[in-house]
Amino acid sequence: MPPKRAFDAELQALEALRQATPEEALPHLTKTLTHRNNFLVSKAATLAQHHNLTALAPNLAEAFPRFLADAPKSDPQCWAKNAIAKALAHFEYQDPDLYLIGMRHLQPEPVWGGNEDTAGPLRSTCALALVQCRTINSHKLLLHLIPLLADKELNVRVNAARAIEQTGTDSSALLLRLRAELASDSPELLGACYAGVLSLEGPSAIPWAARFLPPEDDAAAEAAMAIAQTHTPEAVDILKSTHKRARDPWFRKATLSALALTRQQSATDYLLHLIEQDTQTADAREALMLSAPSPETLSRLQQLAPNPNN
Template structure:
């Protein structure tokens, strides 16, 4: 009788398969068998392989594994490891069924921790929402709006992003309402604003700019980040205007970081002009923003030329410290 593989051997086998670009003879059956394993670690590793290889034939196995780990989830699948990997694999397979994604989007899993039990399912709910948005079943809009009130930031951000992908007038209205009502986490408002720009920059830029011009710094930062993440060239003018009126270094840095995120040539040129400014504060702020492009040798060369023209000792020191090597 063949020796039964240990947990460590099963996990190692899946990790070796993950390193391959495509399956070899016998690999598909090995992956499907591993998806049926009792260990959530092994199933998670096998699901990752199935998704990476786009193994459509493994979809029934993945669905069965998800349902199996929903029987006693806190005991059998701590941290939702297997269920999350299964849902992500099904999304990579562009699985057409909504059932698993909906179950994932609604799942709450309380696990023991110091003090009160902790919900470990937010990443799973977020992944479920992404899958549902692609499948677009009846009732999707209602689920996404409800998810905008989820206790966890990750889920609320994902719901906002998904509403942007839906792109309907109703989705835009829900996002605008969220921005008006606000959220305990500025990141959620920022994602809602970015989603509005995704739906229609022309229709919603004025609304986002209203938030950018807010006297509340966290609101202004959220709007600036939304503009940067949307990568819309027409956001450059409003961002630079707000930079001129910003009073705190935190807001100024966020605005210029958002300018750098636009990646448009005009945006880079504006930052290089600031880097060559007579104002050390403006120049240093520009360098901090441009640091995200430090691996672009041509940009670093242009930045060094700009600093050489006008930069003081503090600016030159920052250039050498942040952009060398």
């Protein structure tokens, strides 16, 4: 059979396995994981995860290094390595060496005007997976994760911050505090740092996070959202006072969205009060509507500000 037809037939057979039972899929997936085609192997790894075939973890781990050699040719776009790493992470595979290799892997591939590193998602997946490896203590985890905070890819830096948060130690919180204090990165990374510190330290860290609100910029909006995710009365108090002081219209709207996301009744009452006073009515209404309001809140909202689309 010509190569193209053979490939199409194999791909079709794999797609059919999505509807099969795990027992039916196991033999075919076991064989496909030995294939040299990275796309077919990626499909097989994804199906192994779909069927929760943990028995295939050794096969997946064995296939992984095959796509590291001459990687741009053997595994363009990191399709195979990404799918394998995701499946192994899903299975809570415990060998850290595979994840460490993935975290360090760079794969420049030619694009118009130069090269592009296609291994960023792989580094992110492996960083988050490494945290679940029980053979590595928290100190060594942080040693492995810290370099990714300086990765060229934003998504890798963000996921490194999330992985550091998941280590769950006092050192993790201090490291995230330090990274946030440097404030020399994208708002998305800074937001991950704010959220990580608040998750680890709880409401006691709200005053620290509130220090990043005055600039009224994108990073300040990330801080507001991180504070909101504590779902505490303290968060409401800080966000209300921030909204009252804010001068930038965009940032005032952002603080209203954050208030709604606290899921606190006092925040809901504040937003309804703004509507009642005809102050930022449209923004307050939008914030409430995007926060999955209760039937009672919807009823009060309808009385104060009927939907203009009705």
